[in-house]
Amino acid sequence: MLSFSSSALGMRSSEIRRLLKIAADPSIISFAGGTPASSLLPADITDEIYNGLSDQTKRAAMQYGPTDGYPPLVAEIKKYMESKGINFDNQDLIVTAGGQQAINLVAKVFLDPGDVAVTESPSFIGALAAFKSYGADTVGVPMDNEGIIISQLLDTLDKTGKKAKILYLTPYFHNPAGITYSVNRKRQLMDALKGRDICVLEDDPYGELYFDSNDKKLTVPLKAAKDQPVQICYAGSFAKIFSPGMRLGWLIATSEIADKCQLAKQSIDACSSSFTQVLAAQFLSQNKLPAYLETLRAAYARRAGIMLDSLKKYMPEGVSWTTPKGGFYIWVTLPQNMDSTVVFNEAFANGAAFVIGSAFDPAGIKNDCLRLAFSSTPEDKIEQGIRIIAEAVRKTMRK
Amino acid sequence: MLSFSSSALGMRSSEIRRLLKIAADPSIISFAGGTPASSLLPADITDEIYNGLSDQTKRAAMQYGPTDGYPPLVAEIKKYMESKGINFDNQDLIVTAGGQQAINLVAKVFLDPGDVAVTESPSFIGALAAFKSYGADTVGVPMDNEGIIISQLLDTLDKTGKKAKILYLTPYFHNPAGITYSVNRKRQLMDALKGRDICVLEDDPYGELYFDSNDKKLTVPLKAAKDQPVQICYAGSFAKIFSPGMRLGWLIATSEIADKCQLAKQSIDACSSSFTQVLAAQFLSQNKLPAYLETLRAAYARRAGIMLDSLKKYMPEGVSWTTPKGGFYIWVTLPQNMDSTVVFNEAFANGAAFVIGSAFDPAGIKNDCLRLAFSSTPEDKIEQGIRIIAEAVRKTMRK
Numbered sequence: 137m138l139s140f141s142s143s144a145l146g147m148r149s150s151e152i153r154r155l156l157k158i159a160a161d162p163s164i165i166s167f168a169g170g171t172p173a174s175s176l177l178p179a180d181i182t183d184e185i186y187n188g189l190s191d192q193t194k195r196a197a198m199q200y201g202p203t204d205g206y207p208p209l210v211a212e213i214k215k216y217m218e219s220k221g222i223n224f225d226n227q228d229l230i231v232t233a234g235g236q237q238a239i240n241l242v243a244k245v246f247l248d249p250g251d252v253a254v255t256e257s258p259s260f261i262g263a264l265a266a267f268k269s270y271g272a273d274t275v276g277v278p279m280d281n282e283g284i285i286i287s288q289l290l291d292t293l294d295k296t297g298k299k300a301k302i303l304y305l306t307p308y309f310h311n312p313a314g315i316t317y318s319v320n321r322k323r324q325l326m327d328a329l330k331g332r333d334i335c336v337l338e339d340d341p342y343g344e345l346y347f348d349s350n351d352k353k354l355t356v357p358l359k360a361a362k363d364q365p366v367q368i369c370y371a372g373s374f375a376k377i378f379s380p381g382m383r384l385g386w387l388i389a390t391s392e393i394a395d396k397c398q399l400a401k402q403s404i405d406a407c408s409s410s411f412t413q414v415l416a417a418q419f420l421s422q423n424k425l426p427a428y429l430e431t432l433r434a435a436y437a438r439r440a441g442i443m444l445d446s447l448k449k450y451m452p453e454g455v456s457w458t459t460p461k462g463g464f465y466i467w468v469t470l471p472q473n474m475d476s477t478v479v480f481n482e483a484f485a486n487g488a489a490f491v492i493g494s495a496f497d498p499a500g501i502k503n504d505c506l507r508l509a510f511s512s513t514p515e516d517k518i519e520q521g522i523r524i525i526a527e528a529v530r531k532t533m534r535k
Numbered sequence: 536m537l538s539f540s541s542s543a544l545g546m547r548s549s550e551i552r553r554l555l556k557i558a559a560d561p562s563i564i565s566f567a568g569g570t571p572a573s574s575l576l577p578a579d580i581t582d583e584i585y586n587g588l589s590d591q592t593k594r595a596a597m598q599y600g601p602t603d604g605y606p607p608l609v610a611e612i613k614k615y616m617e618s619k620g621i622n623f624d625n626q627d628l629i630v631t632a633g634g635q636q637a638i639n640l641v642a643k644v645f646l647d648p649g650d651v652a653v654t655e656s657p658s659f660i661g662a663l664a665a666f667k668s669y670g671a672d673t674v675g676v677p678m679d680n681e682g683i684i685i686s687q688l689l690d691t692l693d694k695t696g697k698k699a700k701i702l703y704l705t706p707y708f709h710n711p712a713g714i715t716y717s718v719n720r721k722r723q724l725m726d727a728l729k730g731r732d733i734c735v736l737e738d739d740p741y742g743e744l745y746f747d748s749n750d751k752k753l754t755v756p757l758k759a760a761k762d763q764p765v766q767i768c769y770a771g772s773f774a775k776i777f778s779p780g781m782r783l784g785w786l787i788a789t790s791e792i793a794d795k796c797q798l799a800k801q802s803i804d805a806c807s808s809s810f811t812q813v814l815a816a817q818f819l820s821q822n823k824l825p826a827y828l829e830t831l832r833a834a835y836a837r838r839a840g841i842m843l844d845s846l847k848k849y850m851p852e853g854v855s856w857t858t859p860k861g862g863f864y865i866w867v868t869l870p871q872n873m874d875s876t877v878v879f880n881e882a883f884a885n886g887a888a889f890v891i892g893s894a895f896d897p898a899g900i901k902n903d904c905l906r907l908a909f910s911s912t913p914e915d916k917i918e919q920g921i922r923i924i925a926e927a928v929r930k931t932m933r934k
Contacts, residue, residue: 138734138766139700140795141669144644147798169599177597179590186585191578198576198778200568233632233782233804240803245543265802270540301538335537367537379597381809383632396539399546403664404639405632409808410780 142249143269155480159489165521166489167443167508170311170464174512176435177379178419178428185418197414203402204394205231205386206413212420213372213386221360222370228394230401233408235341235373235385239304240266241397241404242337242369242387246301247272253302254292254334256284258467258496258505260311263304263339272301276498281458283307283317286328293332303334308355309342309463312496312507316354316461326358330365335393341373341385342463344429347437351461359388369393376464377429378419382412436464439510439518446519450526452533457508464511469504474532476506482528488521541648542668554879558888564920565888566842566907569710569863573911575834576778577818577827584817596813602801603793604630604785605812611819612771612785620759621769627793629800632807634740634772634784638703639665640796640803641736641768641786645700646671652701653691653733655683657866657895657904659710662703662738671700675897680857682706682716685727692731702733707754708741708862711895711906715753715860725757729764734792740772740784741862743828746836750860758787768792775863776828777818781811835863838909838917845918849925851932856907863910868903873931875905881927887920 159168189197196206204210214229232238239262247253249271255263257276264274275296277289284305293300307317317325329336336358343355359370373385387397401407419425440460447457447466454471470476476492483489493505513521558567588596595605603609613628631637638661646652648670654662656675663673674695676688683704692699706716716724728735735757742754758769772784786796800806818824839859846856846865853870869875875891882888892904912920 138645138732138792141643141645141647141650141700143647144795144799147644147795171599174594174598177594179593179597182593182597194578194581195573195576196780198578198581198780199573200570200774200779233808236805237803244540245546246537246540248540248542251540262802262805269799269802301540333537375599379810380599381595381597383804383806383808383810393537396543396546400543400668403661403668404636404803405782406635406661407782409632409782409811411778411782411811411814412808415810 143271146268146271155492158484164484164487164489165513165517165524167510167513167521168489168491169512170509171380171512172376173435176432178424181419181424181428182379182415185415185422189414189418193414197411199410201407201410201413203407204228204398205408206410206417208421209413209417212417216420217372217388220357222357222388226391227388228391230387230394230398231408231413232385232387232401233383233405234375234380235339235371236262236266237401238371238385238387239263239337239339241400242302242335242389243267243270243272244400245393245396246335250299251301252296252299253304254289254296254300255304255498256306256310256313257498258312258493259304259498260306260339261495264498267302267304274498279313279315281315283315283321284325286324290328293334298333300334302337304337304339306339307358308340309345309460310465311342311463312465312491313467314458314460314463314465316351319354322358326361326365332366334366336366336368337371338368339371341376344377345433345436346462347433347440348461354461374416377425377432378416382416384408384412384416436462436511439513439515440466442515442518443508443510443522446522450523452526452530455529464509466508466510468506468508470506470529471533472504474504474529476503479506479525479528479532482531483525486524486528488524490525542670545667545670554891557883563883563886563888564912564916564923566909566912566920567888567890568911569908570779570911571775572834575831577823580818580823580827581778581814584814584821588813588817592813596810598809600806600809600812602806603627603797604807605809605816607820608812608816611816615819616771616787619756621756621787625790626787627790629786629793629797630807630812631784631786631800632782632804633774633779634738634770635661635665636800637770637784637786638662638736638738640799641701641734641788642666642669642671643799644792644795645734649698650700651695651698652703653688653695653699654703654897655705655709655712656897657711657892658703658897659705659738660894663897666701666703673897678712678714680714682714682720683724685723689727692733697732699733701736703736703738705738706757707739708744708859709864710741710862711864711890712866713857713859713862713864715750718753721757725760725764731765733765735765735767736770737767738770740775743776744832744835745861746832746839747860753860773815776824776831777815781815783807783811783815835910838912838914839865841914841917842907842909842921845921849922851925851929854928863908865907865909867905867907869905869928870932871903873903873928875902878905878924878927878931881930882924885923885927887923889924
């Protein structure tokens with residue numbers, strides 16, 4: 137009998153995976169997947185870029201590349217990040233296979249079995265899975281509408297002590313909570329963390345997707361602060377601003393951390409796809425991003441608006457939800473003790489789907505919330521889907 | 536002070552990495568990189584494929600895909616593997632980010648710190664790094680011209696006992712040794728492993744690249760055997776038969792192992808690039824592989840021939856080398872106790888490079904051999920490069 141490693145023994149095909157699979161049924165109105173709408177993907181821009189490549193660049197695209205990334209792409213992302221105020225003194229940038237790999241690499245270089253990754257509660261499924269895959273415990277800290285609750289964060293850090301190695305945060309258009317940190321909360325957070333021996337992992341896949349340009353100021357990265365009282369690693373992604381199918385993201389960290397992450401990446405996949413890196417480098421260097429972002433912001437704002445109107449119209453009293461300023465998600469809190477899996481089963485039977493709350497609970501238990509993604513559902517299906525889910529909530533209330 | 540995880544503490548930017556970096560200097564005749572020649576990459580075929588894609592397929596290429604792979608590509612690789620005799624009863628196939636990730640996933644699901652990965656000696660750098668990255672020890676077993684030496688393998692397995700979880704083998708056109716297992720040795724190996732609790736990881740990136748079609752019969756995978764007396768995982772790769780820049784490979788394993796590997800992959804990078812998977816699926820479904828392989832086989836056979844002739848012409852007595860039947864590599868054994876790093880420095884100063892032997896030693900010590908890759912060096916540079924290296928050997932002999 138072959139015996140699996142201890143980390144493999146801890147891996148389980150989860151209930152959530154099953155639910156996501158069934159939610160992919162094309163006859164269902166699904167608010168489950170945190171994916172861009174396929175109709176919004178810039179296929180025409182990509183055509184133009186590909187067909188403009190020289191034979192020499194095409195051959196570079198088909199060849200191996202350096203582990204830390206295709207040099208022209210590294211240069212372009214750095215320029216882009218500098219435009220957001222990030223300074224590269226003593227900092228390096230690694231191109232990763234999506235934002236997921238950036239999170240995974242930081243997890244690998246910091247976490248031993250029994251260590252703790254402190255996260256917001258709720259938090260991103262992929263990050264929770266990455267932390268757990270290295271044998272770490274995930275401990276969640278609640279949020280309010282302005283971000284993580286500082287007093288509770290400090291309690292948690294005091295309790296977990298030296299075991300707490302990573303503080304994982306998604307400050308902008310949070311997945312799944314749909315909230316955005318206030319400028320004030322970010323300041324309080326940085327003050328509270330002063331001198332702590334913890335690595336803040338700032339995950340920023342949605343920061344560009346504000347609905348109102350007045351909110352742009354909310355999306356200034358922690359990593360852009362002049363004085364950083366604590367170590368900050370920054371994870372970026374092309375998934376929501378270009379294409380998830382390219383599997384490209386990036387990590388910014390001190391040279392010491394970045395070097396360890398690069399060695400880890402070398403043994404994981406040697407390098408990211410040169411082919412998709414060439415396309416992404418051109419996407420940035422040809423300045424295709426700004427206009428494309430305008431299209432996305434308008435489209436997602438419209439979808440969010442329809443979903444919010446529909447929630448107001450159909451949801452029974454006792455149900456509450458967040459009002460996102462950008463991104464992909466609305467987080468719905470059901471009346472006390474209602475189990476979102478019961479609501480899911482009822483809604484699914486009637487043709488609509490979402491992701492249950494426990495998927496995002498760092499402890500994997502709390503299930504009285506649910507996540508609605510408005511990003512990929514056709515505009516004319518959103519109201520109908522919300523009506524089905526509201527009906528499922530009502531029915532569950534009567535049980 | 537932030538503290539790294541124990542696996543990160545073990546990571547070191549190696550001497551080999553430094554040597555590979557300097558060997559990439561374009562003014563150097565380099566036999567260092569195990570890469571296809573850029574001039575041989577099928578850029579024209581890829582153009583034709585890309586421009587023939589429907590808008591719908593292009594959008595699928597830009598979107599997320601299932602963790603185990605883009606379904607049309609999974610189906611195409613299965614068909615291709617079935618044509619090599621592999622049977623998928625109770626076996627699953629996962630598309631991976633290159634062959635490197637297939638190795639890494641198997642390492643992750645089997646190895647705990649202190650476990651042992653038994654490998655051939657010499658062995659592939661990337662595999663050694665992957666095994667070590669999970670805290671395992673790598674223990675090498677010598678080979679002769681027909682493959683791993685069975686008596687020594689059994690000694691090693693007896694000594695390492697239950698700690699030995701993986702037996703990693705590259706039976707076809709070995710990297711770096713350039714040898715190929717005889718049919719007889721494969722039979723003896725399977726007999727010797729009967730009933731052992733070890734997972735054989737068969738790595739097959741070069742099997743298609745035989746120089747003489749009579750040698751095709753040597754490349755029948757262990758995984759294609761009717762009766763498999765031991766668990767076999769099979770790793771394949773598109774890097775040497777299509778394009779390394781696509782970062783695509785695959786893993787075939789029992790459904791139980793494949794499921795664990797899929798969960799591990801989910802937390803590492805969520806899925807492989809849909810974009811490059813769409814291209815690879817078309818490369819197979821449009822039957823572009825057979826003709827392209829004919830081109831590659833002829834080109835690499837020519838390069839190997841030039842290199843062998845040059846070795847014979849220039850190397851001093853006391854130097855020996857393997858005669859490859861395919862693949863990318865020739866393994867050179869220097870006269871006793873000669874240090875290949877000394878030869879490297881001398882050769883590099885005169886304009887030629889290779890990879891020193893200790894890079895491939897599972898113990899990281901033995902350094903009296905060196906690897907020559909003939910795959911990416913222009914034909915008209917090979918003789919000159921070998922002359923420089925032979926001169927460096929002579930000079931080192933005289934020291």
